[in-house]
Structures are given as C-alpha cells and as structure tokens.
Amino acid sequence: MPAFGLLPELASGNGFNQLFNEPRFWPALILSIKTGVIATLLVLLITLFTLICVYGTRLWQWLFAWIPSLLAVPHAAMAVGLAFMLAPSGWLARWVSPGISGWERPPADWVVPDAHGWSLIFGLVVKEAPFLLLTAAAQLQSINVDASLRIGRTLGYAPARCWSRLILPQLYPRIRLMLMVILAFNFSVVDMAIILGPGNPPTFSVLLMSLINDPSSRAAASAxxxxxxxxxxxxxxxxxxxxxxxxxxxxxxxESGQRWVGHILWRRFYSAFIAAFFALSSISIVLLVIWSVAQRWRFPAVFPTQYTSRFWLGKVDQLTSPAVLTLSFALFTVVSVLVAAIAWLESERRGIVPKLDWLWYVPLLIPQVTLLFGLQAASLLFFIDGKWLTVAYIHWFYAMPYAVLILAVAWREIDPNWHSAAAVLGAGYWTILFRVRIPMLIRPIAQAAAVALAVSVAQYLPTLLLGAGRYQTLAIDLVTSFGGVDKRAIAVLAVLQSLLPLLAFVLALLVPRLVFRSRLAH
Amino acid sequence: MIIQRFKKTVLTTAVCLSFALSTVTSAQDANVNATWDDLLESAKGQQVYFNAWGGGEQINSYIQWVANTVEEKYGVSLTHVKIGDIAEVVSQLQAAKAVGRDSDGNVDLMWVNGENFAAMKNGGLTWGAFARALPNTKYVKDTPSIKFDFSVPVDGLESPWGGAQLVFIYDTEYLKQPPASALALLEHVKAGGRFAYPAPPDFHGTTFIKQLLIELSEQSTALASPVEQADFEAVTAPLWAYLDQLHPLLWGNGESWPASAAATMQLLDDAELDIALSFNPNEASAAVKNGQLPETVRTYVFENGTIGNTHFVTIPYNAKAKAGAMIVANFLLSADAQARKANTEFWGDPTILDVSKLPAEDQARFEALDAGPWALPLGAGKTLAEPHASWAAALEQAWLERYAN
Structure with missing residues (x-):
C-alpha cells in the first residue's frame, strides 16, 4: 500500500515515481536478474550432470553422506567462508604463493566481491546445488531410475542418453517447483548478497533494503x-x-533414435570437478575455524603465524547473548513447527483439511523482501513490531513449509494397517499417535526438526525487519559486522552460527538410532 | 486524530520544557543533587536500548564494558542494539512519529551526528535539552565542533561522546612516502599504487569525498552554508573531474568498493591496499595491539589538514527509559569512561573532555595514555571543519548518479 501513496503515515509520495528516479534502479534490477537466472541455471545444470555422471558410483554415496552438512551451514556463514577463500589474499591464492604464482603481494587482477556478481553467483550455486540435488535424488525411486537405465542400455543407449531421453523428462516435472523456489531465492536473496554481492550498484533486494532504511524513500522501497x-x-x-x-x-x-557412445573420460572429468566443488565449500568452513583462532595471518602465509583463543574466550559476554537468543528462537521454531506440521498432516489424513501441498510452496515463492515489507508495515500499524513472538512467528512461518514437505511423504506412506492393528488392540487415537505413528516416523521427524532449526538459525531478513533491530541473533550480528569487524571476530560468529544446525543434523542422525535401541530393549 | 496528535505534541513539548526549566532552575538552586538523585532512583532497574553502530569489534567490547559498569553502579541494564547505519534508526523514529507512537519507543539512546542529527532535530525526534542537565557536562571542552554539529547548533539535544578526524594509515613495508594531498594521491595510483575508498553513502566514503571537495574546490567557503545557497555544479565540478581520473585506477577499478573504512584496514593488512581510511587518529594503534595490523603501519593526514568532527549520543522523543538513558549518557562523559575510551588498548577514541578541568588524579590517567608510534602523532595536521550538514546528502546523490550505474 505505501507504494501507491495510500499510507502516507508510513511513507510519503508516490513510490513508483521515486523508484524510477533512483539512479541505481535499473542497474540493480538487471544485476539481480542476471545473478538470479545464471545461478539458477547453473544449479540445474550441476544437478543434472551430477545425476548423469555420478549416480550409482561411490562418489554418489559419499556426496549424500556429505550434503546434509552443507545444507546445514547457514548462507551467511558459507558466504563469509567463500569470501575468505576466493579473495586475492584468500586461502586459494596463499597455497600457491609466492612459490608457484610468484605473488609476493596479493594479485590485483580480481577482487571479492566483484562488480559483476560472479562471487555471488558462485556462493548461491554452492548453497543451492546440493539442495536441488537432494530434492532430485529423493524423487529417483518413484520414477524407477535403475529400471530405466537397464532398459536404455539394452536398447543400446549410452548412460548419458538414457538419462536425457528417458529419465529427465520424468524427473523434471517433479523438481520444477523446487527449481522455482530456488529461482525466487536467488533473485531476491539479501544476506548472501550483502556479503558476496557487488556493492555499487548492489543487487535489487539490497538496494530495496537501503531504500527502506532511508526515511524519504520508504514509498520507493515498497514500490x-x-x-x-x-x-x-x-x-x-x-x-x-x-x-x-x-x-x-x-x-x-x-524420435530420431540416434545412438552415440558416451565419453567415459568426460564422466571422470566431471566427477573430479564436482568432488572439488563440494570439497571447496566444506574447506571454507574449515578455513573459518582457522581464522577464528588466528592472531596474525598475513599474505602469503598458508597458516597463521600466531594463534589466539581470545576471540572465543575473551568475547564470551558478547557471544552468549546472541547465541542464547538464536537458540531460543530455534527451539521455539522446532517445537511449534513439529506440533503444527503433525497436526496438519493428521488433519489431512483424517480428511479434516484437503491435501494442499502447493500451499506450503507459496511463502517460498514470494520474494522475502516483498512479503516482509508488507508484514513490517502491518506490524507497525498493529503495534506488534519488535516483539519476541512476532519474530518467533515469522521463523515458524518460514520453517513450516520445509517441515510439512519433509514429513508429508513419510506420513502418507505409512501402512494404515498399523493403525487398524493398534486400534484392534484397544489403543485410542492419542495412544496410537504417540506410541505407534510418531515412533515409526522418528527419522523424518528428526530430520524435519533439524531443518526447522537450520532455517530458524539462518533467518536474517525476517528477524531484522520484524524485530525492529532488537533481536541481535547470530545471523544479524554476522551480516552487520561483515563490513567492519575484523576477520577473526567474523569467523567466530560464522563458526558459531554453523555449529548449531550442524549439531542438530548430527542429532537427527543419532536420535532415531537411540530411540530404536531403547525400544528394542523393552 | 490531528487534534489528538497536536495535544500529544504540546504535552511532550511541555514535559520537555518543564524538564529543561526545572533542571535549569535547580541548577541555580543549591539542591541540584536532589533532581539527579531522583533520576538515579527512577533509573534503577530500567532497561536501556542503546542503538549504536555495531561494526567495530573494539567499540562493541567497549560498549559491553559500559553496560557491565552501569549495571553494577546504577542498576541500569544496557543493551547494545548493533546497527549498520544510524540512518535506519532515524527512519524508524520517523515512521513511529508518523503513526503517532509517541511513547514506549524502541530506542532509548542512540549514537549520532551530522546529517542524522540534523534530520532528527528538524523532525522533532529528539527529546529535549537533556545534555545540559548531565552533571559531567561541566568537564566538556568548549569548542565549536561540540557546540555545532556540522554547522547545526546542538542546543543540548545531544551529548558529546568522542572526537574524530579523517586520517590515513599506510604500511611502511610496502609504501615509503605516502601521498599527502589529493593530487599526490592521484599520482600515486597512476604509478600503480593500490587505493580504494568505501562507496558513498557509506559515512567514511562521504567524508572522503567531502575532504577532496574542500581541497579541490575553488569555492570551498560555500561549504559552510546550506547547499541550497550554493551553485552546486560550479562548486563540485573539480571534484568530479578528479574522481573521473581516479576511479579507473582504484582497487576494484571503480566498480567494486570496500564495504567500509574498517574493510580498508583489513585490506591493508592483507596487502591488497597501500592505504586505509579511518576516522580515528588512534585507530591504527588499537589495531596493532589487537593483532589486526602489522607493527610497520603509521598514521598521517594530508599536509593541508583533514576533516574533523564530534560524535554524540541523543535520546529520542519517544524513548521508554529516559532516566536510564541520561544516567548512561552521563556515565559516558565521566573521566572513567572517557579515559578508557581514549586508551588504544580498548578503543582509542579521542576524548571530548577538557582534561585541564578535571581533578588531578583524573588528569594523570589521561596523561598516562600512550598511543605509540602507530597513531597520528599529537599535534600533527590541521583539523578542517565539516561542510554544513546539508551537503552530505547532495554529494551522495550526485556521486551515485555519476558512479553507481
């Protein structure tokens, strides 16, 4: 509404006119389209090539053991790690300097972040490719990939052809919605764009953030x-x-029926590339840990020349409060999301609500900036901005879709006979729910909880906009301090922010096992 | 609605006035302590939200120390709300004022100066002349930059916190003779030197182009008056001619910019840049002691001087914990807090106190401070006055139109 000058109390003037007069408007928009589209296409290509070249190999199993940990690392923390890795004075350049490269000082040939958005694109691909890959892999069973591959081979097609001719046409419609979610995210991301994106002009979403923070440009921001x-x-x-x-x-x-021979060399090459790609993002996290204990670490030293623990131990005061706050939102989110998701799926199973999977994609398909600007204006009008519950609600709101989508498949697959059997034995509804259904689904429930926690810990923009700046979570601290505070302190924040979701993912692996063991012992 | 708001405004003004008057009259009374004691009493247990730039590690630590101390001494609970740019908070306050949220505000104390203070003063977003009522205000220096914030009269609406001057830091390992004027800087990058400044509207970037403007413009006297009274094009033409030459030769080719002045320090340590910017003459010392810069760095200013100013804290009109905020503002002016702030081990921000007015033992604490060889040598370099507050926005806009697309 403020965009059209309908809420002069919040923002004055016609937003669209102001927006078109903003000199950074068009360049920022074009930049966002470019980074969003290229990053999304690369994510899709990497996913498809990984399926074609790596599926069924040992690398495939290794990737899948590894991917959840990459997903757990928040975007902002990953962005910081990559920036420390790829800069001219970053770790990659240090490994080859001055020996191989001859660089006594960092090269002046590139900068991170660069003006054309390639650093940002790289960061987005690193975070989103594993996500799409996991989504696609989850669909492979339902489209019977192994059978298709066998049939294709007996017809004389190379594996790559089997994928492109037989499997991808079935697979693509199943991952399309997730691809759209990724496109929406890449197009509108804020935290990663602040860290890895160009500053001048910034991406469109970052420009909007600076407009909404400028008293005279609120209407333009809404527009x-x-x-x-x-x-x-x-x-x-x-x-x-x-x-x-x-x-x-x-x-x-x-229909042409052409058959060519697939190139085994090409597959090897790609496998090496994808292994390096995933290794790079994991190593960035290791790099953050090293930076967090470095006292002096100048170019071209590969490791710090002096170490210190004071950025951890000396800052306990300053780290505890954001960490506790982050944890409080995360725990609230996990509990509320699990209760709500289970309630929703149970209602759906019993026919109280219709099956509405698309509904859960809606929050993920609207750019965060758009939705949150609206919610912020509403929260100001209703005097609920800056309240703990308002922020907690928005965390729930963004975590809920993932939890429902993760749980839905398992929830629907469970054999109704279990339910009938338990009912015959005289168990009531709640007993069945808590003693049969939930324990049987403990694994997906634990996964959903871990994802909900990871989503909550990573929330930057919602916490910032609805929290009126009062809730200094780790995500906020990290993004705010990136421009200024020195590398060691940033690294500490990034490591801490990654630690919570990583622990949650480890727990999600361990808890179901422990539960099973204890139940077997009965 | 309008009448209601009018009433509220009248009421707020009345409260402010009566407060100012009561403290003024009581200051003439012998009973001055009673008022302050009452304030101390009502501040006990209050939760004060201090919105201040959160991008400096040492500053954050310092504010944490302030929080711990005021909790212990006065029972005031202080929370540092870290923000990227105080203009955001000014914008929040404007929104709050627009919807008539005139009490229970989110911000109790904020760190401001320059155009943000001017915006607050014009918009009626400051609370009142609270600074005059602070007991420690009697030790504050009597200089123009404390009475006028970027040529805007302070009128007690904000309380000074620290002094600042634009300085340059360089690494003697890579640079022997640093460029000491705008033109020498241009020569330096032409010869392959590595330099970059944060893009305006970043505060330090804007300050840097103001510095260039003062040095390059033939009509720099126009800068002391509001920008509307000047021929903007004519005054600024030499600046744009200079930047057109400088930008392609910068680190990042005038396309990528360091995120902040602190980022230029990091880039100096990484040897990606030859020179870093700072608005604190002692920052290099603090950074060396903190392991952020090598011991080979030195600080200098341009031979004709650099821009200096004062930064302040103020209490918004709708603050919830005004008494607590005043206690904190007063504590920030204490010799205790100022000496620690001036100490490069902790922050190294120059004091706004007139040390000679202090009791002898407090004077000794300031004399004991040694910034080391890395800081700007005392008395080195002239301080130039800030242009009028209205210039910042005009310069930023013009800069963006030229270089942000």
Whole structure:
C-alpha cells in the first residue's frame, strides 16, 4: 500500500515515481536478474550432470553422506567462508604463493566481491546445488531410475542418453517447483548478497533494503518490493517458455533414435570437478575455524603465524547473548513447527483439511523482501513490531513449509494397517499417535526438526525487519559486522552460527538410532 | 486524530520544557543533587536500548564494558542494539512519529551526528535539552565542533561522546612516502599504487569525498552554508573531474568498493591496499595491539589538514527509559569512561573532555595514555571543519548518479 501513496503515515509520495528516479534502479534490477537466472541455471545444470555422471558410483554415496552438512551451514556463514577463500589474499591464492604464482603481494587482477556478481553467483550455486540435488535424488525411486537405465542400455543407449531421453523428462516435472523456489531465492536473496554481492550498484533486494532504511524513500522501497514480485512472475514465465522450447527440441531428438557412445573420460572429468566443488565449500568452513583462532595471518602465509583463543574466550559476554537468543528462537521454531506440521498432516489424513501441498510452496515463492515489507508495515500499524513472538512467528512461518514437505511423504506412506492393528488392540487415537505413528516416523521427524532449526538459525531478513533491530541473533550480528569487524571476530560468529544446525543434523542422525535401541530393549 | 496528535505534541513539548526549566532552575538552586538523585532512583532497574553502530569489534567490547559498569553502579541494564547505519534508526523514529507512537519507543539512546542529527532535530525526534542537565557536562571542552554539529547548533539535544578526524594509515613495508594531498594521491595510483575508498553513502566514503571537495574546490567557503545557497555544479565540478581520473585506477577499478573504512584496514593488512581510511587518529594503534595490523603501519593526514568532527549520543522523543538513558549518557562523559575510551588498548577514541578541568588524579590517567608510534602523532595536521550538514546528502546523490550505474 505505501507504494501507491495510500499510507502516507508510513511513507510519503508516490513510490513508483521515486523508484524510477533512483539512479541505481535499473542497474540493480538487471544485476539481480542476471545473478538470479545464471545461478539458477547453473544449479540445474550441476544437478543434472551430477545425476548423469555420478549416480550409482561411490562418489554418489559419499556426496549424500556429505550434503546434509552443507545444507546445514547457514548462507551467511558459507558466504563469509567463500569470501575468505576466493579473495586475492584468500586461502586459494596463499597455497600457491609466492612459490608457484610468484605473488609476493596479493594479485590485483580480481577482487571479492566483484562488480559483476560472479562471487555471488558462485556462493548461491554452492548453497543451492546440493539442495536441488537432494530434492532430485529423493524423487529417483518413484520414477524407477535403475529400471530405466537397464532398459536404455539394452536398447543400446549410452548412460548419458538414457538419462536425457528417458529419465529427465520424468524427473523434471517433479523438481520444477523446487527449481522455482530456488529461482525466487536467488533473485531476491539479501544476506548472501550483502556479503558476496557487488556493492555499487548492489543487487535489487539490497538496494530495496537501503531504500527502506532511508526515511524519504520508504514509498520507493515498497514500490520496489511489488516490482520485485512482478519481476519474479515474469522470470517464471520465461522459465516456462524455456521448458517448452527444450521439451520441443528434445522430443524431436528422442524420435530420431540416434545412438552415440558416451565419453567415459568426460564422466571422470566431471566427477573430479564436482568432488572439488563440494570439497571447496566444506574447506571454507574449515578455513573459518582457522581464522577464528588466528592472531596474525598475513599474505602469503598458508597458516597463521600466531594463534589466539581470545576471540572465543575473551568475547564470551558478547557471544552468549546472541547465541542464547538464536537458540531460543530455534527451539521455539522446532517445537511449534513439529506440533503444527503433525497436526496438519493428521488433519489431512483424517480428511479434516484437503491435501494442499502447493500451499506450503507459496511463502517460498514470494520474494522475502516483498512479503516482509508488507508484514513490517502491518506490524507497525498493529503495534506488534519488535516483539519476541512476532519474530518467533515469522521463523515458524518460514520453517513450516520445509517441515510439512519433509514429513508429508513419510506420513502418507505409512501402512494404515498399523493403525487398524493398534486400534484392534484397544489403543485410542492419542495412544496410537504417540506410541505407534510418531515412533515409526522418528527419522523424518528428526530430520524435519533439524531443518526447522537450520532455517530458524539462518533467518536474517525476517528477524531484522520484524524485530525492529532488537533481536541481535547470530545471523544479524554476522551480516552487520561483515563490513567492519575484523576477520577473526567474523569467523567466530560464522563458526558459531554453523555449529548449531550442524549439531542438530548430527542429532537427527543419532536420535532415531537411540530411540530404536531403547525400544528394542523393552 | 490531528487534534489528538497536536495535544500529544504540546504535552511532550511541555514535559520537555518543564524538564529543561526545572533542571535549569535547580541548577541555580543549591539542591541540584536532589533532581539527579531522583533520576538515579527512577533509573534503577530500567532497561536501556542503546542503538549504536555495531561494526567495530573494539567499540562493541567497549560498549559491553559500559553496560557491565552501569549495571553494577546504577542498576541500569544496557543493551547494545548493533546497527549498520544510524540512518535506519532515524527512519524508524520517523515512521513511529508518523503513526503517532509517541511513547514506549524502541530506542532509548542512540549514537549520532551530522546529517542524522540534523534530520532528527528538524523532525522533532529528539527529546529535549537533556545534555545540559548531565552533571559531567561541566568537564566538556568548549569548542565549536561540540557546540555545532556540522554547522547545526546542538542546543543540548545531544551529548558529546568522542572526537574524530579523517586520517590515513599506510604500511611502511610496502609504501615509503605516502601521498599527502589529493593530487599526490592521484599520482600515486597512476604509478600503480593500490587505493580504494568505501562507496558513498557509506559515512567514511562521504567524508572522503567531502575532504577532496574542500581541497579541490575553488569555492570551498560555500561549504559552510546550506547547499541550497550554493551553485552546486560550479562548486563540485573539480571534484568530479578528479574522481573521473581516479576511479579507473582504484582497487576494484571503480566498480567494486570496500564495504567500509574498517574493510580498508583489513585490506591493508592483507596487502591488497597501500592505504586505509579511518576516522580515528588512534585507530591504527588499537589495531596493532589487537593483532589486526602489522607493527610497520603509521598514521598521517594530508599536509593541508583533514576533516574533523564530534560524535554524540541523543535520546529520542519517544524513548521508554529516559532516566536510564541520561544516567548512561552521563556515565559516558565521566573521566572513567572517557579515559578508557581514549586508551588504544580498548578503543582509542579521542576524548571530548577538557582534561585541564578535571581533578588531578583524573588528569594523570589521561596523561598516562600512550598511543605509540602507530597513531597520528599529537599535534600533527590541521583539523578542517565539516561542510554544513546539508551537503552530505547532495554529494551522495550526485556521486551515485555519476558512479553507481
């Protein structure tokens, strides 16, 4: 509403006019479209190539043991790690300097973040590719990949052909929605864009953030938020057109029946690339741990020349309060999300509410900036901005979709006979729910809890906008301090922020085992 | 609605006035302590939200120390709300004022100066002349930059906290003779030197271009008056001509910019840059002691001087814990707090106290401070006055139009 000058109390003037007069408007918008689209396409390509080249190999199993930990690391922390890795004075350059490269000082040939958005694209791909890969892998069983591969091979197609001709056309519709979620995210991300994105002009979402913080530009920010949603819809349309185009070409080629020999060398090369790619992002986290205990560490030293623990031990005061606050939101989110998701799925199972999976994608498909600007204005009007519960609610809101989507599959698959059997034995509804259904589903429930926790810990923008700046969680502290505070202190925050979700994922692996063991012991 | 708001405004003004008057009259009374004691009493147990820039590790630690001390001494619980740019908070206050939220505000004390203070003063977002009522205010220096914040009269609406001057830090390992004027700097990058400044509207970036403007413009006297009274194009033309030459030669080619002045210090340590910017003459010392910069760094200013100013704290009109905020503001002015702040082990921010007015034992604490060879040598370099507060926004806008697309 403020965009159209309808709420002059919150923002004065016509936002659209102000927005079009803003000199950074077009360059920022173009930058966001560029980084969003390229990052999304790369995510899709990497996912598909990984399926084609790595599926069924030992690397595949290794990747899947590793991916959850990459997903657990919050975007902001990963961005910091990558920045420390890729800068001219970063770890990669240090390993080859001055010996191989001859660099006595860091090279002046590139900077991180760069002006064209490539650092940001890289960061987005590192975080989002594992996500899509995991989504796609979860679908493989339902489309019977192994059988398709066997049939294709007996027809004389190379494995890569089997994938492109037989499997991908079935797979793509199943991951399309998640791809759109990723596109929406890449197009509108704020925290990662602050750390890895160009500063001048910044991405569109970061520009909107600086506009909403400028007293005279609030209306322009609101107009921009609407513009952003509109732009995203256009991008979805482009994506859909692209799909039609590729589908058309592919069906023509499918009918040609051509058979070529797949290149084993190419597969090897790609496998090495993907292993290096995932290793790089994991190593960035190790790098953060090293920086967090470095006292002096100048270029080109590969390891610190002096160590210190004072950024951890000396800052206990300053670290405890954001850590406790982060934890309080996270725990609230986990409990409320689990209760709400289970209640929803139970209602759905008993026919009280219809099956509405698409509903849960809606929050993920609207750019955060758009939704949150609106909610912020509303919270100001209703005097609920800056309240703990308002912030906790918005964490719940963003964690809920993931929890429902994770739990839904398992919830629906469970054999109804278990329920009947328990009922015959005289168990009431609640007994069955707590003694049969929930224990049977403890593994997906633990996963959903871990994901909910990771989502909550990573929330930057919602905490900032609805918390009126009062809730200094680790995410806020990290992004706020990135521009200023020295590397060691940033590294401590990033490590701490990553630690909570990583622990949660480890627990999600361990708890179901412990529960099973204790139940077996009965 | 309008009448209601009018009433509220009248009421708030009345409260402010009566407060100011009562303290003024009581200051003439012998009974001055009673008022302050009452304040101390009502401040006990209050929760004070202090919105201050959170991008400096040592500053954050210092504020944490303040929080611990005021809790212990006065029972005031202080929370540092770390923010990236205080303009955000000014914007929040404007929104609050627009919807008529005139009490129970989110901010009790905030760190401001310059155009943000000007915006608050114009918008009626400051509470009142509280600074005049602070007991420690009698030790404060009597200088123009404390009475006028970027040429805007302070009128007791904010209380000074520290002094600042634009300085340059360089590493003698890589740079022997640092460029000491705008033109020498241009020569330096032409010869392959590595330099960059944060893009305006970053505060330090804006200060840096103001510095260049003062040095390059032939009509720099126009800068002391509001920008509307000047021929902006004519005054600033030499600046843009200079930047057009400088930018392609910068680190990041004038396309990527350091995120902040603190980032330039990190880049100096990484040897990606030759020179870092700071607004604190002692920052290099603090950074060396903190392991952030090598011992080979030195601080200097341009030969014709650099911009200096004062930073302040103020209490917003709708603050919830005003008494607590005043206690904290007063504590920030104490010799205890100021001496620690001036100590480069902790922060190294120059004091705004007139040390000669202090009791002897407090004077000794300031004399014992040694910033070491890394800081700006005392008395080195002239301080230039800030342009009028209205110039910042105009310069930022013009800079963005030229270089942000």
């Amino acid at each position: 921009g938020a609407l513009f952003m949603a509109f732009g995203l819809v256009l991008l979805f349309v482009v994506l859909w057109l692209l799909e039609r185009l590729i589908a058309g070409i592919a069906s023509g080629r499918r």
